[in-house]
Amino acid sequence: MRGINKVLFLAAAVSLMFAAAASAAWKWPWQQQKSNVVSIQGSTTNLPITQKAAEDYMKVNKDIEISVRGGGSGVGIAGIIDGACDIGNSSRAIKSKEIMNARAKGVNPHETVIARDGMAIVVHPSNSLKNITVDQIQAIYTGQIKRWSQLGGADEPIVVVSRDTSSGTYEVFNELVLKGSKLRTDCIMTVSNREVAETVKNTNGAIGYVGLAFLSDGLNTVTVEGITASNATINNKTYKLARELYVYTNGPPAGNAKAFIDYILSEAGQKIVADVGYVPLR
Amino acid sequence: MGIKDKGMRKNFIERMLGPIASMSLVFLLGIALTLIITGMPAFREVGVLKFIFGNEWRPTFDPPYFGIWPLIVASFIVTFGAILFAVPIGVASAIYTAEIASPGVRETIKPVMELLASIPSVVFGFFGIVFISPILQKVLGLPTGLNGLNAAIILGLMAVPTVASITEDAISAVSKDLRNASYALGANKWETIVKTVVPAAKSGIFTAVILGVSRAMGETMTVLMAAGGARGVPSSIFVPMRPMTATIAGEMGEAVIGSTHYHALFAIGFVLFAINVIFNLAAEYVKKGGNK
DSSP, X not given: OHHHHHHHHHHHHHHHHHHHHHTXXXXXXXXXXXXXXXXXXXXXXXXXHHHHHHHHHHHHOTTOEEXXXXXXXXXXXXXXXXXXXXXXXXXXXXXXXXXXXXXXXXXXXXXXXXXXXXXXXXXXXXOOOOEEOHHHHHHHHHTSOOBGGGGTSOSSBOEEEEEOTTSHHHHHHIIIIITTOOOOTTOEEESSHHHHHHHHXXXXXXXXXXXXXXXXXXXXXEEETTBOOOHHHHHTTOSSSEEEEEEEEESSOOHHHHHHHHHHHSHHHXXXXXXXXXXXXX | OOHHHHHHHHHHXXXXXXXXXXXXXXXXXXXXXXXXXXXXXXXXXXXXXXXXXXXXXXXXXXXXXXXXXXXXXHHHHHHHHHHHHHXXXXXXXXXXXXXXXXXXXXXXXXXXXXXXXXXXXXXXXXXXXXXXXXXXXXXXXXXXSOSHHHHHHHHHHHHHHHHHHHHHHHHHTSOHHHHHHHHHTTOOHHHHIIIIIHHHTHHHHHHHXXXXXXXXXXXXXXXXXXXXXXXXXXXXXXXXXXXXXXXXXXXXXXXXXXXXXXXHHHHHHHHHXXXXXXXXXXXXXXXXXXXX
8 A cells, every 4th residue: 555655645745746847937057148149030921031031141240159049920029028139020910909018018029021921812723803892802711701602703612721820821811801800600711821722722612812823723813902912012011911020029129130121121121031932021 | 697696686776666657656746746736826816616616717918817717628629520520530440450351451550550650749739720721611601710620620530540459459359268159159241340349449439539538638739730829718628728638738838937827827727637637547446346
């Protein structure tokens, strides 16, 4: 009997340690920050840009270590608010609620636009649709329009494909198209832009939205309000479904963080933006 | 170096084995505690009943809705569908390899089946997206092949090795005396299998089914990729749906740590854990009852 009690006691003790570690208040020695390290976290949309820029930057500046993690836009902004990172990546603008949280903790989020991105509306190649309005997209994604015949197409159901609602891409879609109305519940939710493209390619009645970087053969891109998504139409703001990609810092960028952000904004950095498929600022 | 020294060493090793063996108990308790502690704020904020039976899951909507009923229903539909595929195939293969196949055939089939169990789930998921889903779409005339049935078929395939190997153990454990008695009464091989061996092994087969259920219920990557992810309460197995595991895997990466959404995902984990514990306890109970 005593042996069993001992085992149970041990089990309980170690379990408590587990729980303590999970409560996040715990800091291990290796979690302490070093001074020549710039840590970046947040939007997976910004990830290709910051990742590539960090690699190139570290080749030249060997004494600086830049660590880049994903996690999503919310995680990036939260990282600035609670001091978990030096630069927060976000593919949407900071929300007023988040600014209030930051102020309450004495943090002053500072926004820098590093690139632009456009969302293209894509359909299956067999679809005859050429142009769509923002209101029609909204009606499709909220479920008011359910069949292509309602838009002058074939009499088949519309298969609606969306990004997961936790993603920055969805949040921008929500802001530009849904404008606060509820997404229909039978919408296919995918975890990446690539999967949206893949699903639309394979499904006759499908419609989806993807970043410009993910357009490829086998997808029909429709014009929105008569405008084709391109670098030019996104930079002169005539294309409606465009967004800016941000980095946030606590106060105006300084020191190593400033040097790195300046690098992204430089000609070399903006070339990376174009190389990984986004829209450079100039 | 003497007998005493050797005895001490043996004693020491024996003392160490206990704690090492209890490690899995530690991990189980630790995981359960972590799930409860981290999930608790969501239960408290949303309310247990509203959380479990609420039929809208809109974690990033303003105001957010945290009802996981659609996810629970989706998990059960997909799991039930998977069992419909896995059990007949798994049990039939087990009967074949244990009773009918010649040793040569058995030595070929068993390693192949074990190989099936070692394929990473993301590969199965990919297989579902590019291979099974287009077939379902064409054959059944559905608007999309990314649905519950697609996930169920792949999960069923994935659970076959689990079901088959445990069923085979159960069948092999049926004593020779029983078989001989059956033959002595004039039963042929088929009658012996169906009327004697399988009934005698039924509690083991039941365990196999329950473990298959746990496997299918807990599988994540495949359902995330293949089930479609729609968040409404599914009306049938032919529509896109979003099981609990897919929700956790798909949203955990982008949920802000410490937010209600984050806690709600842990709470889903706890609900899933509780369901699996109930299944396993039930299996244990039936197994004991069967052996009496």
